[in-house]
Amino acid sequence: MNRITAAHRTSRLLVRMALRLAACLLVILACSHSALAQLSMLHTSGRSIVNANGNIVQLKGVNLGGFMVMEPWMCPADSGGLPDTYSIISELDSRFGVAEEQALIRGYQQAWITSADFANIKAAGFNAVRVPVWWGNFYPIANVSNASWRADAFTELDWVVSQAAAQGIYVIIDMHGVVGGQSTSDDTGQQNQNQYWTNGNDQGNTAFMWWQIANHYKGNPTIAGYDLINEPMNAPSNSAVISANAGLYNSVRSIDPSHIIIIEGTWGNWDWSMLPNPSTEGWTNVVYEMHEYQWNASQSVVAQGSVNQVNDFNNHSSYNVPGYIGEWNDFQYSSSVWQGSVSDYNNGGESWTFWAYKATSGLNPNGWGLYNPTHWATTPNVSTDSAATILADWQQWTTANSFAFNSSLGFN
Template sequence: MDIRDNYGAGKEAHLYGTNLGGWRGHEPWMSPLAGASNEWDARNILADRFGKEAVWELYNTYWDSWITETDFKNIRDAGLNCIRLPIYAHNHMDDEGNWRLDETGAIDLSRIEWTVNKALEYGLYTILDLHGAPGSQNGAHHSGRQNGALLYSSPLYQNQLVEFWEALASRFKDNAAVAGYDLLNEPSETFPRRMGDQVVSLYDRLYQAIRAIDPDHIIIMEAIWWWDTLPNPQQKNWENVVYSLHYYQWQNNEDFTVMKNAVDGWIQDAQKWGSKYNVPHFIGEFTLFGNAESWNYGLQQFTETGSHWTTWSYKVMGRNNWGMYNAAEQNNVADVATDDFNTIKYKWSQWNTPEYFSPNPTVINAMQKATSGRNLKRPTQAFSAKLEKQAEPEIVGMAN
């Protein structure tokens, strides 16, 4: 149940990090979007008002502001070695499946490549997380689209999904700074209820498509919300996979006893099912809310029991203790329905971390304590770019 370096034959490699949430896909509760409740509606509103190409000018301004080089340094300095990068398919492909191309005529994945390369400069691995799939994998605002989980009823969207992952695998198959491919964020045919067989079928189709291109990178599959929604990987002949769960204890979460019990339960389930399935446990998203004791206990327990984790999220507007960096002030929130073009562009240029966000010592201190002295594996320019499967252990994904 280990992730190991040196082609799977070396030392254990543990992933501890955070999500770059609210960046490549707005979530209005945590990032500066008003006038629409999701990306799909926001972009349609902006395109109707200003034209499709103007939408790209506005979004490029926002993307240049929300995450800059400073942020990768902040993440490294918190004792972390990994980022999970939420990706929204419509940043790269339109609703009909037409790719956005760069000036050379190639599929434009430049923002993803920039992130992977900048993370590498600061000793951070990147997990590629498809947060918003074509048609939406759950119909929730954080998928980018709220008019239904259309992915499951549309062969067109399913084909786009496969093509999207084939493009990512082709581009990153020889890049050992990418720690793994997180296939779908919180997928469910009946979200927020548990996922069913259609998700597992899509996972299998994506697994086969990716493995035809990239036999080596870790593939991450999310269980929503329980381990038993995923099959034993041996039944599917899935190799080099990691199972992921997201943990949010919504009730009485300022009470340390409540949170301690939640953490203990999550770990017990992970040890039971991880052993049964012989897969590592990756906590792709979680928060431990406002109690510092909960953060210290939770991160320490996750780390000491062998789990891999990325908090939700790196920076958050207007909600304390969800971010490593928080912005209490909610100025410069662009209203895409009423603000004029120049106002939106100006407001979206004003969200860099050093000027508008404050570090959250509750979270950062707990991270530093949990990872201190662990000699974390980090990618370097000297790594071997080709990954390779080993018979024992089966879980590999980071080259030395």
């Protein structure tokens, strides 16, 4: 590859990133008297989430899966079989250097989710997005330390928050991948790790990461809450998960006393029995989160899942804490099943965000996305394609270019 050409291409991408950042600032200014005025800082009141006026706000929305954490099963990450975000970034670093890699990843992100997508989410009647992030968004993958915090750590996330605010949509920041990994899953950003539980440096860097996030967004009413650890499935014990959440809770609270903190019961029995009464831990202004997936199950079993979730929420009413279904999917079943789940959660008083806004797991209609592909655009081979080809291929995957609304789920 010609070094001058690569430099010019990187320069163009950096200019594009600068323009996007400028657009974020313009959006914030433009919406300061409209959408931002409609959002107020959320907090908990008993088993409900409420705004500053004390009015109940039930969060209803989607996950922006495959966006800041690439999951190759559901997004056009790589056709060559690289298994996770870490591997893709590492390969791009090795081939093109860190600056070009970061520009390419930003190009992917800017195609996968655009301003039009937030308008789509609003038009579908939703008021929330859950945004999975991982440590590689904040630290360089080759050097994880407090001193190596990325200068652009918040560039894309700030853009998300500004776009959401412009549409009157709340943002939940979901830590899908702590430093070292909280499970062996590829959705942590790097598969086969699970080192967080036994590595003090990883725990410290994760606590610092959450402190930085909370410091950056404290006082921002668009942020609905901080989801501390997604699906800690391979922890050595229940007490290890509770202890980890307690430490991260304290890290956030040391700088941000106001935002909701979300704690998941997504391991072991995958229910409320995994979590303590928050009063015993001294946790305040917290929401408890569950995920609902009935894998390879019949329609009746899938339909019963939302009923069971609401019953579990009510059976733990003594906890006096709001419930939130952070991920759920009713798979290939009809709109009546999907809308039955929506009705159960709405009537049961639980907030919810289903997985996912868009996915490449199957052509439209397919249960994994509110938007699904209408055709198969090209997925690049990160190990062999040129940087220009990788970027051009990723840029084909905008929602407007390659996806259609999935009416089979029953949303408007």
